[in-house]
Amino acid sequence: MADERPLPHFSPRRELGRTGFHVTAIGIGDLADRSVPLGQCVATLQRAMDAGLNLVDTAPGYEDGYSEQIVGEALRGRREGIFVIDKIDLLDQPVTRQVEESLGRLKLDAVDLFAFHNVSELKVWERLAAPGGGMEELGRCVRAGKARFRGISSHHPDVLKAALETGLCDVVMFPIGPFCHPRYVEEILPRARSKGVGTVCFKTFGAGKLLGDTEGYGRPLQARPRGKVSSGGQEAPAPSLPHLSVEECVRYTLTVDPDVSLLGMSFTNEQDAALAAAAAFQPLSAGQLSEVRRKAALAIEDKGAVWWDPK
Numbered sequence: 001m002a003d004e005r006p007l008p009h010f011s012p013r014r015e016l017g018r019t020g021f022h023v024t025a026i027g028i029g030d031l032a033d034r035s036v037p038l039g040q041c042v043a044t045l046q047r048a049m050d051a052g053l054n055l056v057d058t059a060p061g062y063e064d065g066y067s068e069q070i071v072g073e074a075l076r077g078r079r080e081g082i083f084v085i086d087k088i089d090l091l092d093q094p095v096t097r098q099v100e101e102s103l104g105r106l107k108l109d110a111v112d113l114f115a116f117h118n119v120s121e122l123k124v125w126e127r128l129a130a131p132g133g134g135m136e137e138l139g140r141c142v143r144a145g146k147a148r149f150r151g152i153s154s155h156h157p158d159v160l161k162a163a164l165e166t167g168l169c170d171v172v173m174f175p176i177g178p179f180c181h182p183r184y185v186e187e188i189l190p191r192a193r194s195k196g197v198g199t200v201c202f203k204t205f206g207a208g209k210l211l212g213d214t215e216g217y218g219r220p221l222q223a224r225p226r227g228k229v230s231s232g233g234q235e236a237p238a239p240s241l242p243h244l245s246v247e248e249c250v251r252y253t254l255t256v257d258p259d260v261s262l263l264g265m266s267f268t269n270e271q272d273a274a275l276a277a278a279a280a281f282q283p284l285s286a287g288q289l290s291e292v293r294r295k296a297a298l299a300i301e302d303k304g305a306v307w308w309d310p311k
Contacts, residue, residue, distance in 0.1 A: 007271075008279035010052040016259050017171055017198025019149055021083050021112065025254060026278050027055035029202060029262035032067035036266075041066075045074040048265055049082065051275055055200070055260050057173075058106075059087035059117055060098070065105050072106035079108070085173075085200065087117035087153065088138070091124055095137040099146050113149045113171055114138060120155040125162055128152075135168050151198075155308045157183040164191050175203035175308040176261070178210060178244060178252045178296035183310075185256050201258040203308050208264075210244040210296055215304035222304070242298045250277035252292045255284045 012022035028048045031041060045056070056074075058067045068086065075082060086102050088095055099114060116134060119125050128134040138150045153173035154160050163169050172192055176184055180203055192199050207216035215221055253261045263278075265271040284292065300306065 007047070007051040008275050010275075010278070012054060014259055016055075016083065016200075017192070018196040019083075019112075019170060019198055023055050023083060023260050024053050025261065025281075026053060026250075026274070027057060027200065027260040027262045028053050029057055029264040030059070030062045030067055031264070031266050032058075032063035032070055033266055034063050034066055038066075038070065038073065041070045041266075042073045044266065044268060044271070045070060046078070047268065048271055048275075049074070049078060051271075054081055055083040055085070055262075057085045057200070057262050059089060060102055060105070061087070061089045061117070068102055068105040072108060075106075075108070083113070084108070084111040085113045085115060085171075086111045087115050088134070089117045091116060091119065091128065091134065095134050096141055099138075099141045103146060110146050110148070112147065113151055114141065114147045115151040115153050115171065115173055117153055118155060119152045119159055119163075122156075122158055122162060125152070125154075125159045129163070129166050129168055153202075156310050157181065157188055158310070160184075160188045161191065164188070164195055164197060167195070169197055171198035171200055173200045173202065173262075176201035176253055176256050176258055177204040177206055178249055178292045179203075179206045179300045179306070181309040189256070189258060198260075199258040200260045200262060201253065202262045204249050204253040204261055204263055205246075206249075206296065206300055206306075207308075209300045209303045210249055211246065212243060213241050213303070219304075221302075241302075242295065244292070244295055244299050246273040247277040247280075248292050248295070250274060251281060251284055252289065254278065254281050255289060 010024045012024055016023045031045050058071045088098050149170035151169040151171035152163055174184055205211050208214050213221055263274045265274050
């Protein structure tokens with residue numbers, strides 16, 4: 001049976017940097033699961049668009065092109081008014097071919113932004129930014145009408161700082177959430193704003209670690225705490241691990257206030273929780289922000305690598 005519950009509706013609230021495009025506070029993050037039929041994935045994405053969300057993010061590496069296929073199908077007849085972000089995954093390979101292959105999977109003539117994906121080492125960024133490098137080639141793709149803007153996503157503040165200083169990025173993508181390095185908020189976010197560069201942020205839920213018992217994106221924990229063995233030889237249930245709520249995570253990121261917070265919403269129940277939290281948003285006080293960070297540090301402990309923070 002179709003879900004008949006009314007969705008909250010979101011309206012654009014702010015220009016995305018200097019792009020001239022006004023975005024909703026939350027965007028549609030990676031939505032791809034090959035165990036789910038294409039039609040169902042498309043309907044789920046369109047449901048988020050029905051709620052007014054007007055920025056969608058994809059990449060070739062998300063389920064080996066399946067995410068791009070979903071996005072392309074969902075945009076049939078609905079392309080106008082949606083800001084589409086795609087990625088360049090292979091940072092040491094020619095750019096134009098990757099752009100054209102992505103557009104082929106999307107079945108689109110152009111997207112709004114192509115971003116180099118996970119540029120998290122300074123030497124990699126320096127190579128991309130050098131004369132004749134990837135950013136220059138991407139600039140030619142922009143001039144050819146295959147994209148409107150260019151940028152990067154990164155898991156390192158040093159890379160983002162260097163990228164912002166070059167003036168080559170129209171949008172930067174980076175982590176902001178209850179368990180993310182403070183430099184992203186204290187240094188990168190205001191620097192981007194001062195330069196008119198759009199900010200699209202991810203990791204509100206810490207790859208799912210803050211909401212559940214996972215090493216990230218649904219992968220099970222390699223080791224769970226064991227319950228104590230009683231005198232009768234029976235093991236008690238394993239202690240439950242601490243979690244944050246969807247509302248706490250969403251309120252945290254929206255209080256910090258990037259231009260757009262990308263939220264993973266692959267299923268309707270995930271959409272309902274995320275959209276309800278965003279619709280009911282009230283800013284957290286400084287004390288509440290600190291408390292959510294404290295809880296996040298406990299919730300993420302012993303759940304594997306935190307790859308989005310600098311070592």
